[in-house]
Each structure stands twice: as C-alpha cells, then as structure tokens.
Amino acid sequence: MKNNKLRTRKPGLAMLGHLAALLAVAMWGYSFVSSKVLLDNGLGPVQVYVLRFVIAYAVVLCISHKRLFSASWTDEFLLMLCGMTSGSLYFIAENTALQYTLATNVSLLTSMSPLITAIFLAILYKQEKLGIGTWFGSFLAVLGVACVVFNSSTNFEIRPLGDILSLAAAVSWAVYSLILRKISAGYDVWFISRKTFAYGLLTSLPFLAFENWPSDFGQILCRGDVIGNLLFLGLGASTIAYVMWAVSIRNIGALKSNNYMYFQSIVTLVVSYFVLGEPITAIGIAGIALIVGGLWVGDNINRIIENRRNKVNRG
Numbered sequence: 001m002k003n004n005k006l007r008t009r010k011p012g013l014a015m016l017g018h019l020a021a022l023l024a025v026a027m028w029g030y031s032f033v034s035s036k037v038l039l040d041n042g043l044g045p046v047q048v049y050v051l052r053f054v055i056a057y058a059v060v061l062c063i064s065h066k067r068l069f070s071a072s073w074t075d076e077f078l079l080m081l082c083g084m085t086s087g088s089l090y091f092i093a094e095n096t097a098l099q100y101t102l103a104t105n106v107s108l109l110t111s112m113s114p115l116i117t118a119i120f121l122a123i124l125y126k127q128e129k130l131g132i133g134t135w136f137g138s139f140l141a142v143l144g145v146a147c148v149v150f151n152s153s154t155n156f157e158i159r160p161l162g163d164i165l166s167l168a169a170a171v172s173w174a175v176y177s178l179i180l181r182k183i184s185a186g187y188d189v190w191f192i193s194r195k196t197f198a199y200g201l202l203t204s205l206p207f208l209a210f211e212n213w214p215s216d217f218g219q220i221l222c223r224g225d226v227i228g229n230l231l232f233l234g235l236g237a238s239t240i241a242y243v244m245w246a247v248s249i250r251n252i253g254a255l256k257s258n259n260y261m262y263f264q265s266i267v268t269l270v271v272s273y274f275v276l277g278e279p280i281t282a283i284g285i286a287g288i289a290l291i292v293g294g295l296w297v298g299d300n301i302n303r304i305i306e307n308r309r310n311k312v313n314r315g
Contacts, residue, residue: 017251020244021260029267031237032103033275034229035095042220044211045095048233050204053087055234056242057197064190071186078183079195080203085176086242087200092207093169101162102278107268108144108287109166114258115141116174121255124178137294141262144290147283174258180246181254189246196242262292 038048070076097106115138184192220226248257265288272278 013251017248017257018260021248021252021257022263024241024244024248025260025264026267027237027241028261029107029264030271031233031241032094032098032107032264032268033271034233034237036098036103036272036276037225037229038233039095039098041223041226042214042216043226044213045099046092046204046207046211047213048095049088049091050201050208051230052233052238053091053197053201055230056238057194057201059235059239060190060194060197064188064194067191070191070195075183075186076195078179079192080199081179082176082183082192082196083199083201084203085172085179086196088204088207090169090172090176091200092204093165093172097162097165097169099162101166103272103276104265104269104278104280104284105162106166106169108265108291109163110170110173111261111263111265111291112141112167113170113173113177113261114255116171117177117258118255120174120178133297137297140294140297141291142294144287144292144294147287147290173261177249177254177258180249184246184250189243189250192246193239193242197238265291 035048039045043051070079094106094110097109118138180192214220221230245257248260269280269284269288273280
C-alpha cells in the first residue's frame, strides 16, 4: 500500500516541480531588466545584489527563524557554498556583466547552466551519462551562444568581459544546483533559502567594501522605479523564485530543473525590448532558436533512443 501511494504522488509532485521551475525562471528572466534599470539609476552591481537580498532575507526570516544552524558542520559548509555560488559570486558576476553588455546577452549566456550542470553530473555521477541527444542538443546551444555574443552590436562587436562574466555566472549556478541537490532532502525550502541568503550577503561584504558609492545614494533609493524594481527583485525574483527553485530541485532533480533556464532568455528578450529599448536582431533570434531548439532536440533524441532500446530489450 505504501509503494502504491508513493507512485500516485509522483506525477503530481513532478508537475509541481515543473511549474515551480517555470515560475522561477520567468521571474529571473524579468530580473535582468530590473537589475539593468537599477544600474542605470547609478547603483553599483554589489549594491543591487545586497539591497535585493536584504529584503529577501528579512521576509524569509519572518517565516523561518526557529532553527539557527543545520544538523552538522558539513551541511553548514554546503549551505555556505550555496550562498556563494547562487548569491555573491553569481549575482556580482551577473550584475557586473550587465554594465558591459545587453541584458538579453547576459540572460542567454547564463542560461548555459543546464549544459554545464549536465557535464558536471556526468563527471560526478557515473550513472548519469550524457546521451547522444544531449551532446547534439548542446552543440546547437553552443552555436546559439555564439550568435548571442554578436547580438549586442549590428557591427558584430564582441564584448568579451560581459560575456566571460556571464558564463562564469552560469558555472557558479550549475555548482549551486548540484550542492542543492545534495542537501535539499534534509531541510525544508525556507530554511535552505534563509541560510543561502545569509551566507550570500556575508560573502558579498568584501566586494561591497571596494565598490564606489554614489553621492546621492539616499535620493536614488527614493525614486519610484528604483523602489518598484527593488521590491520585485527582493520579494519576487529572490524570495518566491528561490523557494520555487528549491521545490523544483527536490521534485524533478537538478538536471531537469536547470533545463528551464534556457527559457529565461525569451522573457528577457521581450521585456528588454519594451522596457530598455534593446534591439532584437536576426542573429539574436537565431541564437534563441538554436539554444531552445538544442534543449528540445536533445531531450527528444534521448527519449527516442531510450524507447527503442527498451523495445529491443523486451523483444
């Protein structure tokens, strides 16, 4: 009876995981534009990160405050790594990249985390080998990234610093997803989110100390668009999205959850066009088609191969 109950729950939990990932990625896709607005108002990359996560931490602390530490020092160390890889390192790299290239470029390049996650999984977990479909889909995605690199200028001017920082952020996020996969089974999502935010803020302080502060910092914070975007980043793209992401990782795994990261670029492309006036070029659209198409093609090829293999085995 117990096994039957587990079987009936799995489809619903999987659907919850997929919906949670989609909601989180949609918010993160919009967050690139919100961050760009804050940077254009004069705030620094680290300041934007700290302000949004102070808001997020305050909200989560109200919900999860009874337990201070995790069950072991090992888990505490892993939570600290979560804070660094999904917080200080990731967002400082991402926000700095936004100063050197388009929001759409940063969104698309950080969307390479599914490929990086898949490679890491194949290396760390021998049983999770990359199939032919994954490699072919990844090849298409890499071609898409090459198109995205050129999307920021009609003269095909490459902006290497922004692109390199964006890819570094993607690597950081892939590491975070793998750590979260390991630790998520032992703690609830609110506790994990609170610890992640706290360690992210703590590890960002050295970067904050070296950042220049605008002389009119107080006046900047009083602007309507700054307040609105900070609230969205703190409450939506941080608090709600991180909890949804933890729910997704727990129910469908790190690899499937990270596949949804490809779709954040579409949200960013559309929103940045209307809000920031960033161009949508033919090569940029081709990049999106290749990246998203690589995900779809790779997943379906793997499924077809697996189905044929099962038929052969049954025959």
